[in-house]
Amino acid sequence: MLYDTKSIFEDQLEAVERASRARRYDEVNLALLTDGLRAEREQGITIDVAYRYFATPKRKFIIADTPGHIQYTRNMVTGASTANLALILVDARNGVVEQSRRHAVLSSLLHVPHFVLCVNKMDLVDYDHERFEEIRTEFESFATRLDLEDLTTIPVSALYGDNVASRSRNMDWYEGPSLLHHLENVYIGSDRNLIDPRFPVQYVLRPQTTEFHDYRGYAGQVASGSFQPGHEVLVLPSGLTTTIESIDTFDGQVEEAFPPMSVAMRLSDDLDVSRGDMICRVHNRPSVGQDLDAMVAWLSETPLRVGGKYAIKHTTRAAKALVQDLYYRLDVNSLHRDLEAAGLGLNEIGRIGLRVTSPLFFDEYRRNRATGSFILVDEFTNGTVGAGMILERQH
């Protein structure tokens, strides 16, 4: 697609051609564009996420090219966590394989709002309509067990550009859009939660200069919902209420702040508000608590154990967390729940119960990615070891 939208610079293409020749490949291997690390080029695989950028007159895109191998699941999860759309490629000859199912499961867990299944290498199955329908039916029946909100299936040949940037002439039976047309038009306006006002305080601005002697602004990025001057707001954890005096930026005051704006709020009353606190609305507030359930993707070679203690970062709040329960381990290939699991190893996913040292202000991840996600950090190695998605607690 980068090639078909003329998004590759000549010098980069020449470098790829040079590298392909040096490796004695039959054809120019465009994977060398994104497999930028020495180890990846040596082994011919993708190890880590590569970000590529391209633009069409309609939209700007960031592609996170993520690895397929199971041992790099954690890098795939990294790429999926911020994506608006997940694109999974399957080979028309092989159909839906274990890896495609795993990626669909992970996209569903991370709640990527849009999903595209690209049936690639259609040229190698003679652009056969029946083969495409077979793969589509198989995938859709698997997907009914997942939480994929918006699924589109497109037959393509990446090598020959069929249905990539423009409609293919080889597949008259296909009436849908080309991949690029779909990407340019998919509606992402509702991907962010605009209903529940949440403003995690990130940094307190106190200039203490002559000009701004008494200025006190609460800086942060709007996580969800919207805020306006004059709104009555509630500050957590204190529970005190006040109104928004103004919403400030370097470029002047704004009449409304919504995600992903970074702003500073001034409040009408002098309250004790600091980093890690959350500003919300009186009649729309997050859950407050020290006990929570979550799906966690384990990212470390040292397994998660019940009784393990970790540092937790959730919005702008830092605390410590104790793993109280491991309810089950999820087999991402079969969706089987192993209730007997004693721990979670690298790249494994399971449902856990956590006890946190101080209250968090959270929403269910499905409803709010920004206030429903957290990371767990090993306090000794400082490595990021777990990625958590908060669930509704079952009583």
Place this chain on the structure above:
Amino acid sequence: MRYELGQLDSLEAESVQVMREVAAEFERPVLLFSGGKDSLVLLRLAEKAFWPCRIPFPVLHVDTGHNFPEVLEFRDRRTAELGAELVVASVQATIDSGRVGEPPASNPSRNRLQTITLLDAIAEHRFDAVFGGARRDEEKARAKERVYSFRDEFGQWDPKDQRPELWSLYNGRHHPGEHIRVFPLSNWTEMDVWQYIAKESLDIPSIYLSHRRSVFRREGMLLSTGPYLTPRPEEEVFEATVRYRTVGDMTCTGAVESVADSLDEIIAEVAAARVGERGVTRADDTFSETAMEDRKREGYF
């Protein structure tokens, strides 16, 4: 009311979030400033992130001694305007101290030596977070790097063992002596940077705009004659109308032939460009297929 932010506003909001996060969680951040277009955008973002406060960390310039004079003038003027604290770390001082040798006259680039001067400055000032203006669209090794990039006590980057980075939950934890390189412009493209400069009416060093200059061709690049670089006998010197697409060390930064002498013309030129900015203008990246990765591993930004 449409609840959508434009491309540049979204990028700005994301970068500001990163900068505030660093200011909140680290003891001694510093912002690397080269006078180039990316670092001047970085400085504007810092100004915005903390307004009406002054930028709560110093600005560090690693001075190779081979700078374009126009860039040094710009650096001093801009930091003075902002009332920011400027720290200059000198590659010449590193050479004079005997820590490293001067590179050979045939290839006098001090680009690699900068790494040593930078790491010395980080150790001396005990900086624990270092903002850089690197972008992922610049180069294929940079395309792999996190926004928070962990460096060990030797300043090294291990591309095979990067911390997973999810959502906008950054993990800045580190032990004493280690530090984090922070790249708030990770998701910006060259085009975004120029469009932002135009939108914000930011002042830029004059060498980005078209001018007449005495140059010679070496390995496909147009290098400037000057006190630090002498053309070899076979290299013909000529006058050309050029501008710079990137700003680095005078000995390894190439000019491009261009008549673009306004921001609008630069933007039109970038939109039509068929060659990447580092492809034509940075000799240091074309040494080998993984030259950037190799330097980054050692602690280069």
